Amino acid sequence: MSIYDVIFYLFAILTVGSGYLVVTSKNIVHAAFYLLFTLFGVAGLYVLLAADFLAIVQLMVYVGGILILLLFGVMLTNKVTDVKIRTGTIHIIPAVIGTGLLMGVIVSMMLRTNWKSEPGELLFTTTYGLGRILLTDYVLVFELLAMLLLIALIGAASIARRDNE
Amino acid sequence: MIEVGLNHFLVVSSILFSLGIYGVVTRKNAVMVLMGLELILNAANINFVAFAKYGNFGLGGQAMALFVIILAAAEAAIALAIVLNLYKTFTNVNVDEIDKLKE
Numbered sequence A: 001m002s003i004y005d006v007i008f009y010l011f012a013i014l015t016v017g018s019g020y021l022v023v024t025s026k027n028i029v030h031a032a033f034y035l036l037f038t039l040f041g042v043a044g045l046y047v048l049l050a051a052d053f054l055a056i057v058q059l060m061v062y063v064g065g066i067l068i069l070l071l072f073g074v075m076l077t078n079k080v081t082d083v084k085i086r087t088g089t090i091h092i093i094p095a096v097i098g099t100g101l102l103m104g105v106i107v108s109m110m111l112r113t114n115w116k117s118e119p120g121e122l123l124f125t126t127t128y129g130l131g132r133i134l135l136t137d138y139v140l141v142f143e144l145l146a147m148l149l150l151i152a153l154i155g156a157a158s159i160a161r162r163d164n165e
Numbered sequence B: 001m002i003e004v005g006l007n008h009f010l011v012v013s014s015i016l017f018s019l020g021i022y023g024v025v026t027r028k029n030a031v032m033v034l035m036g037l038e039l040i041l042n043a044a045n046i047n048f049v050a051f052a053k054y055g056n057f058g059l060g061g062q063a064m065a066l067f068v069i070i071l072a073a074a075e076a077a078i079a080l081a082i083v084l085n086l087y088k089t090f091t092n093v094n095v096d097e098i099d100k101l102k103e
Helices: A003-024 A028-048 A052-076 A092-112 A127-134 A139-160 B006-026 B030-054 B060-090
Strands: none
Touching: A003 A028, A003 B006, A003 B030, A028 A052, A028 B006, A028 B030, A052 A127, A052 B030, A052 B060, A092 B006, A127 B060, A139 B060, B006 B030, B030 B060
């Protein structure tokens, strides 16, 4: 087992284990902090897959932005003075059966399919290449996403404070 | 144990995807449903990046993963605004109790 494999298994266990705790933990704040570890694990997997820029973006956008936003959501929609910020669960048994079947099917499909694997040459850093294709091949998507983010932020602000009109 | 290859990353992402689905269908609190959604989006992203490395397609897969992250940020902002509005209207955010669009 090479060092690469050991690091992969560490990050895989971190990702899947804390992902399991995210969906089973009863306390919402605990679940949000387990989500932090899942996102860190995914960033580690990105590094192993030679996506250094994406790993940094994952840390900055998810951990620095989305997770904070979710924590704000938790804090603003529960009475924080309550010691227990808990969430109920419904349909446990059908959900376990259904998602268990789904997981079995997807995992066996992923393992049985004979994926054609021919790695290209590993780039030393992807930032240059990503910036290049973002402004050439994908420039339309890039501009549309910029518009979408602007619209989403204005829309979110206006939805959240509609009653002040 | 065999050498880590494409299949290993795909299996990790499938497990993460199933956990996300489980979170979405079982949780009552709307914020927890959003956390399940984030897990699903991350699983899809792992697939994009894994195929980008092992498939010799250049950087297209990584660009798609970048777009997914941007969409996830927009989705989280809008969804949180809606959740705050729900809380103002119904004083709770349990998705199984909210079955009206207004009071």
